[in-house]
Amino acid sequence: MGRSNVDLELLVRLDQSSSVPLRGQLREQLRAAARDARLRPGVQLPSTRVLARRLGVSRGVVVDAYEQLVAEGYLVSRSGAGTSVTDLPAAASWTGDEQPAAARAPMCDLRPGAGALSQFPRDAWQAAERRVMRHVPDDRLNYGDPAGAPELRGALADYLGRVRGVSASDRQVVVVSGFAQGLGLIGRALYATGVRRLAVEDPSHVEARRQLAAGGLELVPVPVDDSGIVMDALRDTDADAVMLTPAHQFPTGVALTADRRAELLAWADRSGTILVEDDYDAEYRYDRQPVGALQGLRPDLVIYGGSVSKTLAPALRLGWLVLPAPLVDAVIELKRLDDLGSPTLPQLALAEFLRQGDFDRHLRRTRRIYRCRRDALLLALGEHLPEVRPLGIAAGLHLSVLLPVGTDELAVATLAARRSVAVGSMGEHRLTPGCPALLLGYARHAEDTLEYAVRELATAMS
Numbered sequence: 001m002g003r004s005n006v007d008l009e010l011l012v013r014l015d016q017s018s019s020v021p022l023r024g025q026l027r028e029q030l031r032a033a034a035r036d037a038r039l040r041p042g043v044q045l046p047s048t049r050v051l052a053r054r055l056g057v058s059r060g061v062v063v064d065a066y067e068q069l070v071a072e073g074y075l076v077s078r079s080g081a082g083t084s085v086t087d088l089p090a091a092a093s094w095t096g097d098e099q100p101a102a103a104r105a106p107m108c109d110l111r112p113g114a115g116a117l118s119q120f121p122r123d124a125w126q127a128a129e130r131r132v133m134r135h136v137p138d139d140r141l142n143y144g145d146p147a148g149a150p151e152l153r154g155a156l157a158d159y160l161g162r163v164r165g166v167s168a169s170d171r172q173v174v175v176v177s178g179f180a181q182g183l184g185l186i187g188r189a190l191y192a193t194g195v196r197r198l199a200v201e202d203p204s205h206v207e208a209r210r211q212l213a214a215g216g217l218e219l220v221p222v223p224v225d226d227s228g229i230v231m232d233a234l235r236d237t238d239a240d241a242v243m244l245t246p247a248h249q250f251p252t253g254v255a256l257t258a259d260r261r262a263e264l265l266a267w268a269d270r271s272g273t274i275l276v277e278d279d280y281d282a283e284y285r286y287d288r289q290p291v292g293a294l295q296g297l298r299p300d301l302v303i304y305g306g307s308v309s310k311t312l313a314p315a316l317r318l319g320w321l322v323l324p325a326p327l328v329d330a331v332i333e334l335k336r337l338d339d340l341g342s343p344t345l346p347q348l349a350l351a352e353f354l355r356q357g358d359f360d361r362h363l364r365r366t367r368r369i370y371r372c373r374r375d376a377l378l379l380a381l382g383e384h385l386p387e388v389r390p391l392g393i394a395a396g397l398h399l400s401v402l403l404p405v406g407t408d409e410l411a412v413a414t415l416a417a418r419r420s421v422a423v424g425s426m427g428e429h430r431l432t433p434g435c436p437a438l439l440l441g442y443a444r445h446a447e448d449t450l451e452y453a454v455r456e457l458a459t460a461m462s
């Protein structure tokens with residue numbers, strides 16, 4: 001690990017008698033020092049143990065501050081190299097239109113995406129990988145089954161049944177490199193069976209639509225209201241298949257109501273329409289009993305998909321499909337043609353992680369964290385932006401806020417970016433124009449950061 005040559009005691013003054021908790025004070029002072037370059041880009045920070053000793057606080061206070069500032073992009077932490085101050089222009093993750101101004105400024109990035117990567121269960125994952133490496137026989141290092149490692153297919157059938165009410169035999173589970181690859185396979189497999197028109201929610205994930213359409217399907221937009229996909233509009237489309245996000249509609253966040261689910265399934269049954277269910281973040285549900293997967297109600301009509309991108313990390317590129325029996329072989333053959341199967345060792349690590357209960361523990365822990373963050377965001381919105389209407393707050397890692405009619409959502413997002421707060425815009429995901437709205441992801445930021453971001457957003461809107 002590189003040695004630190006910065007004297008943080010000169011930059012940080014903790015007040016033990018203050019009503020602000022020590023971890024909040026440390027975060028804020030480190031953030032301020034990084035923001036105004038008293039802590040220069042690239043500077044190596046002391047280890048958490050050393051800094052805790054020097055400041056006379058518990059190590060947890062320092063770990064918490066470092067983790068949060070890594071999540072906010074002020075610090076970077078590399079295994080074996082310790083923690084250092086981010087070199088912002090190179091590391092800023094802004095990909096929007098305001099690059100020059102935004103790339104220079106530290107970002108509070110509320111655009112929907114991954115969960116809190118600082119919460120990745122590094123130790124448990126490493127332990128699972130070590131166990132796999134110790135026991136895996138040599139012949140498993142050869143090409144694997146293109147459908148996925150049997151251990152993982154079994155562990156997933158079990159997990160999805162238990163947590164999402166999915167009904168699947170191991171054989172119906174196909175492991176894919178993220179649900180993005182799964183969508184491409186589904187698009188091509190459906191096309192091969194004669195499907196031509198695929199109804200998609202409007203709005204819906206722009207990338208998901210691209211993956212599906214790559215195989216030649218024609219996409220037909222269907223509006224979404226507060227209860228999910230609008231059935232009358234869907235019936236009018238003449239679609240052969242429908243792609244939807246019933247548990248937490250992306251991006252609005254609404255859940256498909258029980259009545260709509262029943263209506264949708266009855267219609268799909270009558271018309272012989274296949275449903276594609278994207279269950280991208282359903283593990284995170286805060287206020288009500290989990291809403292089970294549609295697939296569990298009609299496994300013969302629903303193609304189900306999910307991944308670890310929201311729960312663990314997109315970098316793992318591990319996802320799954322659960323297929324109606326008649327589609328299984330065709331999808332496995334397409335997967336084989338694509339890449340001869342996903343890498344075996346990470347699959348075995350995930351199977352081990354699931355089997356040992358590590359995934360359940362990780363979900364319980366992150367659910368608590370994300371719920372507090374969501375509550376803090378809602379509180380801040382109520383206080384500083386009472387004119388917006390939050391939607392889709394019960395689940396997931398983001399919510400949407402409807403802006404007053406006539407607001408230019410892109411202008412608001414641009415002004416917020418100038419104040420170092422990046423927000424998602426609903427328009428990016430729309431196929432047809434609709435109410436102005438922003439998307440706010442809360443999972444990656446601590447409560448005080450969310451409060452700060454909402455205040456900046458309120459200033460931008462005013």
Ligand SMILES: Cc1ncc(COP(=O)(O)O)c(C=O)c1O
Nearest residue numbers: 178179180205250280307309319
């Ligand atoms: C709504 C939605 N569906 C699907 C995906 C695909 O994720 P992955 O390919 O990482 O599994 C994402 C990723 O952000 C998403 O937001």
